[in-house]
Amino acid sequence: MGVPSASPLFLREPEIRRGVELLYFGYSHMTGAIDKTLEKQGLGRAHHRALYFIARQPDMPVSELLRLLNITKQSLGRVLTDLADRNFVESRQGQRDRRQRLLRLTPTGSALETELFEALREKMGAAYAEAGQESVTGFWRVLEGLVPVHLRDRIASLNSGS
Amino acid sequence: MGVPSASPLFLREPEIRRGVELLYFGYSHMTGAIDKTLEKQGLGRAHHRALYFIARQPDMPVSELLRLLNITKQSLGRVLTDLADRNFVESRQGQRDRRQRLLRLTPTGSALETELFEALREKMGAAYAEAGQESVTGFWRVLEGLVPVHLRDRIASLNSGS
DNA sequence: GCAGATGGGACACCCATGTTGACGTATTAT
DNA sequence: ATAATACGTCAACATGGGTGTCCCATCTGC
Numbered sequence: 001m002g003v004p005s006a007s008p009l010f011l012r013e014p015e016i017r018r019g020v021e022l023l024y025f026g027y028s029h030m031t032g033a034i035d036k037t038l039e040k041q042g043l044g045r046a047h048h049r050a051l052y053f054i055a056r057q058p059d060m061p062v063s064e065l066l067r068l069l070n071i072t073k074q075s076l077g078r079v080l081t082d083l084a085d086r087n088f089v090e091s092r093q094g095q096r097d098r099r100q101r102l103l104r105l106t107p108t109g110s111a112l113e114t115e116l117f118e119a120l121r122e123k124m125g126a127a128y129a130e131a132g133q134e135s136v137t138g139f140w141r142v143l144e145g146l147v148p149v150h151l152r153d154r155i156a157s158l159n160s161g162s
Numbered sequence: 163m164g165v166p167s168a169s170p171l172f173l174r175e176p177e178i179r180r181g182v183e184l185l186y187f188g189y190s191h192m193t194g195a196i197d198k199t200l201e202k203q204g205l206g207r208a209h210h211r212a213l214y215f216i217a218r219q220p221d222m223p224v225s226e227l228l229r230l231l232n233i234t235k236q237s238l239g240r241v242l243t244d245l246a247d248r249n250f251v252e253s254r255q256g257q258r259d260r261r262q263r264l265l266r267l268t269p270t271g272s273a274l275e276t277e278l279f280e281a282l283r284e285k286m287g288a289a290y291a292e293a294g295q296e297s298v299t300g301f302w303r304v305l306e307g308l309v310p311v312h313l314r315d316r317i318a319s320l321n322s323g324s
Numbered sequence: 325g326c327a328g329a330t331g332g333g334a335c336a337c338c339c340a341t342g343t344t345g346a347c348g349t350a351t352t353a354t
Numbered sequence: 355a356t357a358a359t360a361c362g363t364c365a366a367c368a369t370g371g372g373t374g375t376c377c378c379a380t381c382t383g384c
Contacts, residue, residue, distance in 0.1 A: 023305060025308075025317060072342075077361085097352070097359090101362095136300065142298060145291075159180065332379085337373085338373080347364080350360085352360095354357075
């Protein structure tokens with residue numbers, strides 16, 4: 001054990017840079033897919049993120065959304081006010097804890113989220129199909145490793161919880 | 163062929179949403195890794211993106227950087243002015259076309275880029291190591307599929323060209 | 325050699341989205 | 355009763371995008 005083990009080849013600089021760049025451009029392109037639709041509605045990406053996660057987990061309390069998005073109350077407040085004014089999101093009082101406001105989409109909001117998701121599905125689905133199922137598994141695994149542990153549970157529960 | 167072939171299972175909504183979410187959180191976390199260092203320098207992420215790609219392709223003309231980053235001349239100009247003022251980036255006249263300004267990092271700029279890259283390498287390397295080489299290949303394949311074709315060549319040439 | 329296209333820089337101005345800090349109120353927990 | 359929590363809201367500010375306009379140097383095609 002006196003000899004330090006060499007980094008595997010895929011941990012060398014070019015391979016890391018390739019990942020960094022593909023992640024940057026891939027992310028940019030995915031998010032770019034919804035810009036036209038958002039603009040038609042006069043909304044921005046911040047609105048979409050809120051819309052998206054509320055769709056994923058109806059009756060999500062504000063505090064949970066704050067933790068997911070990792071932004072301040074003020075920033076989220078602006079966005080939620082907009083979405084409520086435009087009748088995309090409504091909130092009701094929590095029954096277990098009446099201080100909480102549980103967020104959910106209105107039918108209008110749900111329709112918009114669906115439309116936006118279709119654009120994402122088109123991009124992501126094409127990439128999945130082009131790469132194949134095995135690649136998709138690897139894609140998930142690497143990204144999971146990039147996400148801090150405490151968030152992994154939260155993300156997983158988006159699927160099971162809804 | 164009269165029967166439409168069903169979508170493969172990995173193209174269904176939950177699998178697409180999983181990719182969308184992991185890509186969002188993974189990207190957030192990767193970029194978050196350099197925020198502290200950038201703040202120490204009084205720079206933002208926009209500065210880092212310019213720094214990064216200039217490091218990747220020394221003597222890159224401004225127009226090429228504009229195409230890569232997909233922002234306006236005005237936005238890039240602000241960033242490049244900052245970087246030049248702080249002696250991180252220098253430019254010289256192109257010899258083939260003297261209208262061009264070829265950008266490269268100064269030694270100081272190069273040292274900063276290296277420091278920032280180390281933070282990225284730590285995150286991305288940990289994710290690679292956790293997922294394994296096969297997963298990394300899949301990760302690349304899916305992301306390549308997300309990137310528009312004309313950009314793929316440009317990204318590929320970052321590796322061969324430097 | 326000149327006209328038009330191109331590369332680059334700069335101006336003023338606006339918008340979206342993030343930040344901090346402070347404060348208020350309802351509700352829950354100790 | 356008091357402290358902590360969940361939420362909302364105010365003012366003020368920073369960053370990093372965008373637009374439109376104008377300018378200069380230089381290259382290219384006719």
